Amino acid sequence: MTIRRGRGVAAINYPTGMNLGGDPTQALVHSTPTGNFMVTLSSVDLGQGMKQIMAQICAETIGVPTDRVVVDTADTDTGPHCMGTFASRGTHRAGNAVIQAAREARQVMLEVAAEELEVNASDLETDGQGNILVKGAPQKSISIFDVALSAHFKRGRSISGRGMFLIPRSYPEKETGAMKPSTCYAHACTVAEVEVDDETGEVTVLTVKNVFEIGRALNPKMVEQQLVGGSWMGISHALYETTEPYYPNRDHGGTDFNQYLMPGPGDLAETEIIVLERPSADGPYGAKGPGEMCANPQIPAVANAVFDAVGVRIDTLPITPERILRALKAQAN
């Protein structure tokens, strides 16, 4: 038995959004009588954390702590339109809509505060803790709690805002293909290190070192969740996954989690994640969509590492032990 070691690299970019279809999302924000904020959407949380991120974006924009924000999604009777959660668009599109709605609400909030404090709204700022202060004179302040009460019961104002973010549809030019398929791009570079058993074709991914550039890590802990899980899925795609193992032959498609193969908790590569942030011009606080991109670079990096280890190219996914063994035998002949 010989265990051979190799490493491979891959570098990629990934588009945010589905510009080729037109790409709108809308949001509504309003305050409750005691100065909590409700974000109403019809965007879907698939587990990536849409609700939490929209709360943080709204909180940042209004100027309150995140726990003062409640996200109500996704109910078509109350939530305004969203195209959906796909194409790495959720945070980018819905986030921009929430920012716009929250800005409008913030403006009303500052106007009410200005009336209460008898200053100009433009002279006010928030402290992020739930208070509105006069710039340069922070002793002169009012709580957002009191501002909301005033708006509701005294001034008759609605502290609310509407947000809409639309990327107009890009139609590819027929002959040249000139088009604007995306708004901004996330980036990644992955180096994978593998061991290949040259008698069985079995691959062990030892390490993956992933560098991702994602615009802005809005919530670094949640970014980490996605990137770690995505890196696992990329390795899974590279080595395991197919619903048609003998494609294009349709036979022997897996029907359960025993037959549909994915790495188990005993198959995990040592995974390193490094994040760079080059804020995008059009993203919410500079964010891009990293959710899909993070599962892509491991696939070619592993493929290239397998070649580096045993000198055979597997250009068909997944890179199964059988494909490697067949290639090794062909190489030996």
Add this chain to the structure above:
Amino acid sequence: MELRKSYFADVRKDDLHEIGQGRPRLDSPGHVTGKTAFFADRNFPGMLHLKMVRSPHHHARIRSIDTSEAEKHPGVVKVLTARDVPHNVYTILILIQIGPEDETVLADGKVRWKGEAVVAVLAETERAAKEAAAKVKVDYEVLPAVFDMEEALKPGAPIVNEYHGQNYYLYDSGECRKVRFGDVEAGFAGADHVLEQSYQSSPIEHAPTETTGCVVMPEGNDRFTCYTNTQAMFFTLDNTSIILQMPGSKLHFVGGTVGGGFGGKVDVIVEPIAILGAKLTGRPVSFIYSREEEMQISSPRAAEKVVIKDGVMKDGRIIARKVTGYTDAGAYSRHSPYGAQKGAGHYPGPYTIPNVWIDTYCVYTNRTPSSAMRGFGVTIGDFALEVQMDKLARLIGMDPLEFRFINAYRDGDMKAHRQPTEGAALIECMQEASRAANWPVAEKYMAMSSYKKEA
């Protein structure tokens, strides 16, 4: 995970309060206590269970359907066939004017893939629905099927889907989406080396732990509340409105808490037929995919074939790249015409290449319709591109990482689809990877910048 704040510090202000903070997730307490309400956690008295009778053949004409025994089966409340569906032929992307309508909610006269829905059975229990489904008699005339994309594109191949008339999607640009930039043939002629390679994948399942499904409640006011795990609320609502010829005001969709999606829950598949069942019976209806259905019936990531031909110079510059991509849509379009075209906008990858030719095809075969998945239109292309990059580097005897620096796109570079590059960061990712992986590259590459002004 580490945030490397030293990169791009000059264009980023880190002065935010809530953004950039690793706040705890507000949904997690519900997850760890089992209190989070997924759609299937709603159980209504009198709820019916919907089970689908599916085609055992890859391609067949339906001579007749006999549901009489199934209808008599104890516990069965309703059996639905194509004629019960008001607008049975649909396509999801018609909402953004990408037609033609090419797919049946319930098969009408023909099945085009093994597993296609033919008859829906609604019964008091899952068991009764399954037993009754087994009693539906469908008389099929089996037709020749085609599974291989190249075979499907040959003249004389069996036509998979008559609504298209040929086994590829017809774009306004013709049989494929095209990108033309520079003169690719001149590029090949002037190249030191030309390398043409072919890459292939097979379908991949999203495999969310929660299967696709919905629970429908007919409300007292002639409206229907649909608890769903769709990834796109209004996409589903609006398509349902078309399929059922029902005003959107009658439909109320509640979702947004989904047990994993990864693109697998963007098709409008379970909701229209479940709502129709609720309408025709006046009862709540549950239609939840079994794991087998999730694995083999729900849309997978398309199989793709990618052929890349590159012209490269000894000094490492790629001067011409021609990509021909084939997306195996299966029997129906769903989102695949979009994915193939998204691929055209993605090639030739994050590299600046002066001469580019791209053709991407969306091909129909007699297999489970494919659709979107995490990395839609890009994932397999990136596999092909980046293995090709490795081969090119080795072909000219260059370090694979250094070879990428030479070709990496930077701000202002014109892309093949004629958009100037903005916000590039590939070089910095590679520089950091070089450090993290202890994969040294020449100092001149470590000094490069995506801003296109050398440090």
Add this chain to the structure above:
Amino acid sequence: MAKVPVQFTLNGSEKAEFVDSGTTLLNALRDKIGDTSPKGGCQQGTCGACSVIVDGELRLSCLTLAETCNGAAITTTSGLAEGGVLHPLQRAFLDTFATQCGFCTPGMIMAAKVLLDHTPNPSREDVVEALSGNICRCTGYEPIIQAVLTAARANSQSAA
């Protein structure tokens, strides 16, 4: 249809229902008793989302018939928190960001609880083995492994 009685304790309280003979424990818990914390991810015994603890042993409730559990003591994730205070495992899953979509989480916590009940100071290998029947598609498992190890450390510290 023949109804059969099922009677067991669920998270310490007595439950008695009549169900169709052949009803799985998963369906009895979810549809009859109203505990939806066990999830039906496959009904094949291959995903672990339906895992519950029956008389101290981890079981797949989708493959267990409810009527075979008469007299048993059943624990589900919904019963772990006491008086609104989260179980150390639940706390650890929050602190290590080990949940994403959350669908696998109740089953994972059940598998982890049985492990820690028998092996208070598990090795990483013990944790990996204990979770090996449970599928997660979001996290890549590492955060869940870390959550279980974190909970074990918290337990041993509070016991010390």
Add this chain to the structure above:
Amino acid sequence: MALALQTFPTVRDANAALKVAGTRYLGGGTLVVRAANEGDVAVSGLVRSTDPALSAVEIADGRVRIGASVTMAAIARHAELGALAKAARAVGGPAVRNMATVGGNLFAPAPYGDFAVALLALDAMVSTDDGELPVETFLGGRDNSRAIVTSVSFALPKDDGFRFLKVSRIKPKGVSVLSIAVVLEQAGNGTISSARIALGCMADRPVRARAAEKALLGKTLDPNGIAAALGAAGEGTSPITDPIASAWYRAEVLPVHLGRLLLS
């Protein structure tokens, strides 16, 4: 019709109830409840027996008798069955092992049934109310077997006499690419005096590798000594093709893994 379960205190009464068409025996549930859940409407009734003998493990005079309802978890933690623990732990994850039974494993189609591979190498006897059969005979006729398996019995192997390997693509739990169980006896000079090798996934049910067994006799456990056995390992097998691996792959790596197991 609902899937009615009938419970009987004796195996005899359960056997009688099993004669009704569509009735299946409920062991741990991992096979038959799954089949019903997946829509196998041919399963219309379930029968089980609560006879305590089915859950007993008896060890006497170097022989062990394991009741058919004994679970994989119970075997894996049994103090005196340490030699078999590896094979028992090869089945499923922890929850499956708490449910899956010895009796049920005899009926599990490839790629399942790893414990049955061990029983085949151990030359176990399978007991029903109709009598005892060698496990190999039983496995050959299992598709038509209607009588409830009550127990399996075999001579306990010496500590180092039993070797077991399950090759899986997923760790630590995944179904088999193949599994191999080997029972060896060595003479004083180290040469092999007796060998039984059983293979999983090399047919639709566990099979013996008789040619390889024969080729080991009189040989020593070193690369030269086992070479002929490895060459003959696949004789008479017809490996399955499934989503895990093709027949070609299984046949190719069988000698590799058998060699590693023998030299381990």
